[in-house]
Structure formats: C-alpha cells, structure tokens
Amino acid sequence: MSAATIVNLPDQKTAVIPKKNYINAEDGILSWLFTADHKRIAILYLISITFFFLVGGTFAGLIRLELLTPQPDLVASDTYNKLFTMHGIVMIFLFLVPSIPATLGNFLIPIMIGTRDLAFPKINLLSWYLYMFGAIFLSAAIVLGGVDTGWTFTTPLSTHYLNTHVVTAGLGVFIVGFSSIFTGLNFIVTIHRMRAPGMTWFRLPLFVWSNYAASVLMVLGTPVLAITLVLVVLERTIGIGVFDPTKGGDPLLFQHLFWFYSHPAVYIMILPGFGVISEVMSTFSRKRVFGYSAVAFSSVAIALFGFFVWAHHMFIMGVSNYSALVFSLLTMLVAVPSAIKVFNWSFTMQKGSITFETPMLYALAFIGLFTIGGLTGVFLGSLGMDIHLTETYFIVAHFHYVMVGGMLMAFLAGLHFWWPKLTGRMYPESISQLSAVTSFIGFNLTFMPQFMLGYLGMPRRYHSYPPEFQVLNVLSTAGATVLGFGFLMPVLYLLWSLKYGKIAGNNPWQATGLEWQIQSPPLTENFIEMPVMDHEAYDYEWLAHKTEQEVTTVG
C-alpha cells in the first residue's frame, strides 16, 4: 500500500447510541465501585486523575502567581516550598504515571488485542483502590500542613531537617507505586497471553507496544522506589542510618536508588503518549505508520536504555568522572530511538490525506513540543552544559516540555480521539480545536521564557529573584494563565458533550483499529463473537474494502 486511501467520514445523523453497552449494563454507584470491567475501571481512573490534575494545576497556578513579582509577597517561603513539592508529587504520582495507561490503556488494550478483559480483572480493580488509598495519604499530607522536600524526597533534607508530613507523603507514594506495579503486570500478562487468534506481535497497534514497554518499566522500576521510600521512612522515624553520614550511611545511595526508578519513570510517563501519537498520526493521515517495526522496537529500546542513564541526575553530586562520562554517553543514546519515532511520525504524514481534527492538532503540538523537550535533554545530558544548567529553570522548562508538552498533549489527543468510543458521543469540534491551539500557544508562552531564565541563571525552587528576571517571569505567568484556560476548556466541554454531544457511531474517524469495529460505547464483553485478525494494523485498504461489502444489520 503506497498512497493514502481516502475514506469519507460516515454520516453521523443515522447513528444511535446502542441500547446495551457497558455504561448502562448495571446501575447504581456500587455497580461501579465493585466492577471488574476494565472499561468501567478506566472511567473510575479518568475521574480520579482529572480531579488530581486540577489539584496539581491549582498549585502550579499559585506558584506562577507568586513568581509574578521579584519579592516574596503572595506566600511565605516555606509555603512556597510546599506548593512546588505538592505540585510535583500530585502531578507525577497521581496524574502523569497513571494518566494514559490506567485510563486509555485500561479501556483500549483488551479491545485492541481482541479479548474481553484484562487477564486479572480483580487485580485491576485493586489497582484503582490502591491508587485511591495512596491518594488519601497524599491528600492527608496536604491537608495536615503539606510536605516541602521537593518531589524527590532528597536526603538528608527529608530525613533530618524538615518538620513536615514526609512520612505520610512517603507512604502515599509507596502505596500508589503498587497500583502502578499491578497495572503494569496486568498489561504484560494480557498482551502476552490474551491476544485474539491472528493477532501476532507485529499486528498489534503501536499503542499496545508502547504501553507494553511502559509496563516493563513499571514492573521493574517501581519496587526499587518502594524499598527506597521504606528506608527513608525508617530513617526518619527510627534513625536507621542507611542514608545518614554520621552513622556511616551515604545520601548518594539514596540518589542512586531513587533515580534508578525516577529516570525510567519519565519513560513510564511518556511511552504511552508515544503510542497515542502513533494511532492519531496514522488515522488522520489515513496511512499506515511509516516504519511500523522501527517505531515498535524503539519503544522497547527506550525502555531498555532508560534503565542505564539514571546517574545523569547526579552529575553535580560527586559521582566519579568516568561514570559521569558513561552515563552522559548513554543518555545521548536515548535520543536515537526517540528521534526514530519523531522521524517516522513525520514520514507517516508525507503524502497522506491529512485532516486537522482536534486529536491531530494535539498530536502535532506533541511532536513540536516533545522535539524541543527531547533536544534540550541532550543539552542537559552533556557534562559541561549540565553543570551550568542543572538546578535552574532550564531543567524546569525541559521536563515540562516533555511531560506537559509531550505527555499531557498526548493524553488530550488520545482523550479526544477515543472520546466517541468511551462515551458514544462526539466532543464539540470547533471549540476543542480552539482549546488545542490555546494550549499550544499558552504552553510555549509559559515555558519558553523559562529556558531563557534558566540559561541566565535563575535557580529553580526559589520564590524570590533579582528584578532583572521579572519581564520573563511575567511572560511565563501570562502564558500559564492562557494555558490554564486551554486545559480548563476540555474539562467543561467534554462534560457538556456527555449529554449534548452528537452521537458518534461506531467508527467516526474511519480508523482501522479493532476498537473502532465494535459499537460505541462497547458492550461489557466488548465483542459479540471473538474477533480473528486477518490483516496488518493500520490497513486502510482492508477498511475501505470492508466498508464496501458491509451489510446493514439491525443492531
């Protein structure tokens, strides 16, 4: 298949919401709280992470408001420390890590591979309860007065010098960690053992591949974080001395253990986003993803390399020159599979018949912003530059370009793309296009000035700064306001669309994935008869051919 196949979108006027689907299969709040249906659990997750996204976003707003002026005026210094700590903890552990896997992944992976549910539905529900249980601990830590260690729980600051709720927060993150371990475990087993007949590894949608790679990282990395946090809590409560130099311990050991998880955690957060972009790019270019196997293997390569670069967070902490050299080199190697992905997405669009619906706009925003985020990562991976830029706003801008510009844009791309499948209704197109553009502009306005601030030497985590930095900070805060509107709009119009959105029909995008060949919203058991996969992923000719032969049946 060389050129793109042009398909007309179906007439949605005739579509109706199916009488039976997973949403109305059972009634009452308890039927949701005790469900074992992966789709309902995905919705539970979606509601919870949206709530915590708004909480974390509020903290971000307060931070930007404080930084409007050089003087500390809005909040006291220690309150400011708590704000950025809780912004980080909430956004990373309660939003970004579960964002795509636990919602879209949970909903779609079983359908994409052609099965009725994840391998362990009850463990899936347990993951959500663990998430909520951990979230309660973290909320308690916030309500009781906050934490101010930074999201990194750096020792000896966290173990000896602070009088805030470190133990509560640490336990919260520990518990949430098990929720992500179980999600990852469930995905890996499901993808290995539950694929439909004919669904070979190289017919899997790339979304499944990238979630698989992320799951491997969750399963291998998170336990190390768990034991590290246990040691921090023990150090703080009974003074075991593992990280305490006065007793012979070494704070650097904490750094090694913490970053052994927390660097791969970056890929736990971004890899599922890559998967969304592959799906969206293919669908709105009406072309098979260019270099399917290269994209698939680059996910695996990123997961693999991701485990051997952690010490790039420690270049200024006294690791030896030789290990710094090796870690710097390995860090730059990660850029190779990431670049493979970006090139392949770009080539997917070449000669495609591209349309610019909202998911595609978010995906294009992703490609631009992620590229900047990734390239500045190479700056930081090189030793000399890192000494100058580390612990400045350059780092802050870099990881927000990857995490917000990358992951959050991908999440929104995916949420809009699959919203018709999740709910059976379309989101309103023009206002959501507006919100995509608003977020893109607002995002760049917020974080581009931070690159400059960091390069000029403004350190992160301070709530006052020399007056000459004010112009850029005002720009950044103005951008954050725009960005805030950009992110608030989807929350409102998506809720609106639940009732008033146009009825979507089975396959509003004329996409090829298995999930689009069933009704929307799907049945509890997903498929009436189990599917047999007899073609490659992203085979638009198969789809065009199929539509020709389609016979209208009474549903």
Next chain:
Amino acid sequence: MDNAIVATHDTHVEEHHVELPQLRHHFETEEQQREAGTFGMWLFLLTEIMFFGGLFFAYLLYRNWYNPAFVAASNQLSIPLGTVNTAVLISSGFFMALGVWAAEVRKKSLLVLFLILTNIAGLAFLGVKAVEYKEKWDKHHIPGAHFDITEFVNPPLNPKTGKPVEEPLSPDMAQKTQLFFVLYFAMTGMHALHMVIGIVLLFWLTYRANRGEFTEGYVAPIENFGLYWHFVDIVWIFLFPLLYLINRHPGT
C-alpha cells in the same frame, strides 16, 4: 452491529475439555487462564527481586566500605541456628513441591497433609528467627538509641589463650556495625514478612484444599502459591551466606 471483522471462532479446542466453574468468563480456554496466572506470578516475583535488590545493593556497598565492622558484626550471628533454619526452610519447600504434585495427581488428603507440613516448617523457621532476634535484643544489637558497641571495641577474652576472641575495632569503625544490623534486620525482617504472608495464605489454601477445591483438576492456586513459597526460600538461600557465612574470620 458490525460483523465484517468477526468470524466464528474455532471451537475445536473447547470441545476437548470439561468446562470448570473456575474458568473466568474472559478467558477463552482453561489453559489460557492457567498460563496467564503462572505468568503473572512470575512477573510478580520479578518485582519482588527488584524490591529486595535495593537492599542487597545497599548491603554490598556498605560491606565493601566498612568490611571490618561487617565481619565483626556477622560473627555475632549464630551459624548453627542459621543452618538449622536453612534446613527447615528447604524441607518446607520440599513439602510444598510434594503438595503441588499431590494436587496434580488429585490426592486430597495428601495435599492437605503436605500443606500442613509446609506450614509447620514455615512456623518453625519464624520461631528460630524469633530466638535469634531475642538474642540481638538482649545484647543491645538492635539499631537505635540503645545500640551498644562495647562488644566490638572491647571484645571478650578467650579464657584459654587470654587473647580477645575478635580483633578489637576502633570506636569509629565499631559504630558501623550498626549499619550491618540495620541491613540484617531490614533484609531478614522483609523476608520474615513474606513468610508471614505466605503462612496466612497457607491456612486459607489448606482450608480450601480440605474442601476438595484443588484436587479436581484446578491446581493453579496451589501451583502459583508454590512459586511464591519457593521464591521466599530462594531469598533466604541468598541471605544466609551473605549475612552469616562469607568472610567470617579474615586472615585465617
């Protein structure tokens, strides 16, 4: 409903086995369910390895840095008790393996017997461990405010030769024995916690086995628990030499 992609599924496989009530609705075949369960268990054990991995890493690092302190402190552990416990745990694993076999050949009373024997051995292990912990308590070798380094700075004299039984440590190095005991308690404590969880599960499995749940062809829970139990055994097989045996008397 859209039918183009669905084809009648090959029902050939299903005809050959008896549908069991334990088959969950979302699995196509019982074999698939069993494979998924076992695979999931292996993955879980992998996360456990990573969990213990952090502690092993810390132990190796500090052992390397503070070798004299770690050697002196590990001499405090009782090899006889450790050896007895290793034997107890290996026999517990042996009974567990027999239990899996009994479930597979559908012998209910044998299965219950082996599960009980596994459990007794597990409890015996924890009993010996408690004796060892008690001894550390009496000697003030529990890390914390009451930790006492006297024994490492002024080791008791050997009545026959009149020389100290151990090489005396400088007070500074003797402080580092506390790190050894921290890691000793963290690692054996974490291991014991896994044993306790295993024993609770064993009681439950024994109860269900006694009702005949696992001797009608549905052996997955017994198999998967067996994997878990053997894993806990293996962790001990690494802990025992690392904490008790290696390099006890340097230079001799």
